Amino acid sequence: MTAQHTDPLVRFVDVQKTYDGEHLVVKKLNLDVEKGEFLTLLGPSGSGKSTCLMMLAGFETPTHGDILLQGQAINNVPPHKRDIGVVFQNYALFPHMTVAENVAFPLTVRKVNQTDAKQQAIRALEMVQLGEFADRRPGQLSGGQQQRVALARSLVFEPQLVLMDEPLGALDKKLREQMQIEIKHIHENLGVTMVFVTHDQDEALTMSDRVAVFNDGIIQQIAPPAELYEKPANSFVANFIGETNMLFGEITQTQGAECDVMLSNGTSIKSQNIAGASVGAKTGVSIRPERVQLSDTMPDAANAFEATVVETIYHGNHVRVALDVVGQTDFRAMVRSGNIHADLNPGHKLYVGFSQNDCRALDPMAT
Amino acid sequence: MDTVSENQSAQADALAQQGDDIPLKVKLKRAERMKQFKAMALIAPLFLFTLCVFAIPIGLMLWRSIDNPEVVDYMPDTAIELENWSGEGLPGATLTNVFAKDLAAVYKMKKVSSVGKRLNYDVSGMRSLISRTARKFNRHLPENATIDDFIKADSRWEDQRYWKALKRASGSLTPFYLLTAFDKQINDQDQIVDVPENQAIYVNIFWRTMWIAGVVTLATVLIAFPIAYLLANASSKVSNLLMFCVLLPFWTSLLVRTSAWVVLLQKNGVINSSLEALGLINEPITLLFARPAVYIGFLHLLLPFVILPLFSVMKSISPAYMRAAVSLGAHPAVAFVRVYLPQTLPGIGAGGILAFILAIGYYITPALIGGPQDQMLSYFIAHHANSSLNWGLASALGLVLLAATLVLFTIYNRLTGASGVKMG
Numbered sequence: 001m002t003a004q005h006t007d008p009l010v011r012f013v014d015v016q017k018t019y020d021g022e023h024l025v026v027k028k029l030n031l032d033v034e035k036g037e038f039l040t041l042l043g044p045s046g047s048g049k050s051t052c053l054m055m056l057a058g059f060e061t062p063t064h065g066d067i068l069l070q071g072q073a074i075n076n077v078p079p080h081k082r083d084i085g086v087v088f089q090n091y092a093l094f095p096h097m098t099v100a101e102n103v104a105f106p107l108t109v110r111k112v113n114q115t116d117a118k119q120q121a122i123r124a125l126e127m128v129q130l131g132e133f134a135d136r137r138p139g140q141l142s143g144g145q146q147q148r149v150a151l152a153r154s155l156v157f158e159p160q161l162v163l164m165d166e167p168l169g170a171l172d173k174k175l176r177e178q179m180q181i182e183i184k185h186i187h188e189n190l191g192v193t194m195v196f197v198t199h200d201q202d203e204a205l206t207m208s209d210r211v212a213v214f215n216d217g218i219i220q221q222i223a224p225p226a227e228l229y230e231k232p233a234n235s236f237v238a239n240f241i242g243e244t245n246m247l248f249g250e251i252t253q254t255q256g257a258e259c260d261v262m263l264s265n266g267t268s269i270k271s272q273n274i275a276g277a278s279v280g281a282k283t284g285v286s287i288r289p290e291r292v293q294l295s296d297t298m299p300d301a302a303n304a305f306e307a308t309v310v311e312t313i314y315h316g317n318h319v320r321v322a323l324d325v326v327g328q329t330d331f332r333a334m335v336r337s338g339n340i341h342a343d344l345n346p347g348h349k350l351y352v353g354f355s356q357n358d359c360r361a362l363d364p365m366a367t
Numbered sequence: 368m369d370t371v372s373e374n375q376s377a378q379a380d381a382l383a384q385q386g387d388d389i390p391l392k393v394k395l396k397r398a399e400r401m402k403q404f405k406a407m408a409l410i411a412p413l414f415l416f417t418l419c420v421f422a423i424p425i426g427l428m429l430w431r432s433i434d435n436p437e438v439v440d441y442m443p444d445t446a447i448e449l450e451n452w453s454g455e456g457l458p459g460a461t462l463t464n465v466f467a468k469d470l471a472a473v474y475k476m477k478k479v480s481s482v483g484k485r486l487n488y489d490v491s492g493m494r495s496l497i498s499r500t501a502r503k504f505n506r507h508l509p510e511n512a513t514i515d516d517f518i519k520a521d522s523r524w525e526d527q528r529y530w531k532a533l534k535r536a537s538g539s540l541t542p543f544y545l546l547t548a549f550d551k552q553i554n555d556q557d558q559i560v561d562v563p564e565n566q567a568i569y570v571n572i573f574w575r576t577m578w579i580a581g582v583v584t585l586a587t588v589l590i591a592f593p594i595a596y597l598l599a600n601a602s603s604k605v606s607n608l609l610m611f612c613v614l615l616p617f618w619t620s621l622l623v624r625t626s627a628w629v630v631l632l633q634k635n636g637v638i639n640s641s642l643e644a645l646g647l648i649n650e651p652i653t654l655l656f657a658r659p660a661v662y663i664g665f666l667h668l669l670l671p672f673v674i675l676p677l678f679s680v681m682k683s684i685s686p687a688y689m690r691a692a693v694s695l696g697a698h699p700a701v702a703f704v705r706v707y708l709p710q711t712l713p714g715i716g717a718g719g720i721l722a723f724i725l726a727i728g729y730y731i732t733p734a735l736i737g738g739p740q741d742q743m744l745s746y747f748i749a750h751h752a753n754s755s756l757n758w759g760l761a762s763a764l765g766l767v768l769l770a771a772t773l774v775l776f777t778i779y780n781r782l783t784g785a786s787g788v789k790m791g
Binding site: 057078079080082083084085086088090092094095105110153154157 | 685687688690691692693694695696697698699701702705706709710
């Protein structure tokens with residue numbers, strides 16, 4: 001999992017964390033953050049991702065293991081000496097200071113003289129298009145503007161690493177998407193290393209160079225966004241990132257990286273054997289809804305079945321269809337609006353087809 | 368979209384015009400009237416109660432600081448003649464004649480003592496002068512009494528200052544009590560001058576009151592701050608217990624608490640014997656009936672009043688601010704001073720001003736455990752209201768206290784803005 005080429009900026013070595021001495025919030029974390037990359041820690045709440053970020057920022061101490069920053073263990077370095085910028089969930093702008101004073105704060109505590117600090121703060125504010133708001137109080141700004149100020153404040157002292165703890169959670173959808181792009185551009189322009197925590201998979205996929213999916217205190221998979229989506233390593237990732245159909249069954253035959261899976265209703269499916277399981281093992285086969293073809297004639301695919309439409313939901317640019325097929329009554333397919341070649345009215349019979357490449361036999365998820 | 372909304376607004380206008388010619392604002396007012404009426408009805412009981420038991424009594428009490436009814440009410444004719452008298456030399460026959468008749472009448476009404484008492488505030492000895500003269504004139508009222516008749520009744524009437532005092536007391540309003548509260552008086556040349564040094568006490572006591580209240584406020588805020596911080600940041604289990612301890616004094620009678628200090632602080636009390644046993648002192652130190660006792664008693668009394676507003680302000684300060692400051696490179700101590708402390712200022716201000724206002728008006732604590740040199744303005748107000756029955760002076764001193772409070776409050780408001788006082 002860890003690439004050993006250049007020296008990573010941050011390295012977590014066998015890190016464990018427990019708050020109560022009974023349950024491990026972070027079980028055994030080995031993670032490298034490369035210089036200049038945008039790494040997202042993605043996971044449901046309670047998965048340990050925020051704890052990792054807080055250990056890196058210095059607000060929590062690892063119960064076991066080491067965190068290395070540029071090869072130096074920083075377990076005992078207090079947070080104010082780490083030179084790591086942090087953007088908090090609710091921005092934590094100081095309400096009694098003006099916007100400019102907020103942004104200049106990291107400079108003034110570093111004994112930069114007043115005029116230089118002011119100039120740098122204004123420059124940082126201009127970078128986030130808020131130059132004219134310098135003399136306002138944070139309370140007079142909108143959520144999006146406060147977010148930008150927080151960003152400027154965490155970047156103004158040119159830290160080597162910037163951490164962001166669900167910084168866009170409080171914004172509405174449109175603003176959030178705009179800020180995602182903006183943060184990404186800032187990352188590209190400054191070349192600073194960013195570690196971003198979120199539970200929003202869209203955010204993770206849009207912004208990151210790599211995404212680490214957390215669950216249950218363990219990294220489930222760490223990969224670039226496209227790989228994560230197209231090639232989920234296990235059923236948790238397949239389910240958590242995007243939408244998927246899980247078909248549960250038993251492996252009846254293996255051949256290299258491929259296998260046949262017998263579903264509970266007796267249907268056999270040709271699939272990729274991702275988990276590398278042997279004959280007789282239980283498995284869950286993941287198929288993305290947009291990889292399912294619908295047609296009125298039997299398609300020419302490795303897996304083709306007759307199906308009945310249960311429900312059709314119109315989403316503008318695409319249509320979601322729930323089908324009764326292969327023993328499932330809620331097998332989902334997604335068709336682009338301009339690409340419908342079948343009658344999708346409920347009760348209608350049609351054919352579904354999906355290729356062997358798009359079927360991924362993973363671990364049988366415990367549900 | 369635009370045309371649709373334009374159509375709609377045009378329709379709305381048309382409807383409004385068809386319905387009636389009443390402007391929209393008037394209609395809104397009518398619609399809101401019921402709501403306003405309800406709101407007023409809800410406030411009314413408290414408003415009336417406050418008016419009856421607070422505003423009116425305080426107003427009446429303060430009125431007494433300038434009210435001067437004795438001479439005007441009981442000797443109305445004399446009052447008029449005193450107005451006309453120039454105040455030069457001894458008075459003429461008209462005045463003395465009227466005054467003599469009034470004195471006899473007042474004697475019959477049995478009001479000599481209240482007139483005499485009032486005049487005695489100004490010139491001591493005048494009570495006996497008035498009552499003696501009134502008694503004599505009651506027995507035998509001379510026809511057209513002249514100054515000679517008065518001098519015959521009591522030779523002191525030869526002295527002009529008694530007549531001047533009488534004239535000063537003849538108006539229905541008087542600055543006398545207020546001047547006394549500032550250790551000033553009007554002399555026989557009608558100038559405002561300082562009272563003789565041996566009588567000047569109130570200005571001194573005013574500053575003593577301010578000093579004690581100031582010291583106590585400062586000490587209380589210093590002690591309350593860490594407690595409030597702990598309360599706001601500890602786990603809920605710990606903070607609940609602490610809050611219980613903070614509120615505990617409220618469940619005990621103030622008198623009991625103050626008396627308990629008598630037991631603790633006295634010469635052979637717990638504190639002195641402990642200090643002696645520890646070898647810190649050789650002989651008992653004077654705590655009780657002295658300034659230390661007053662400070663300690665006040666501190667104990669006022670702590671909850673400062674802790675609670677501080678706590679509520681601190682509770683609303685997110686720990687993220689400190690984390691953010693530290694992550695931005697500030698040493699925790701710097702972060703505390705530059706980020707945390709400024710945000711607690713509304714709480715410090717609210718708690719401090721509350722403590723100060725309570726302290727300058729508090730009476731029981733210094734009265735019970737302080738010495739004669741530790742009595743504050745409120746003690747003298749109580750003394751004049753209850754013992755000496757000089758209500759005018761009591762009111763004037765009360766007015767001084769009230770004015771001091773208002774001045775402080777105004778300054779505080781200016782410094783912090785109207786939003787500064789936040790109790791919640």
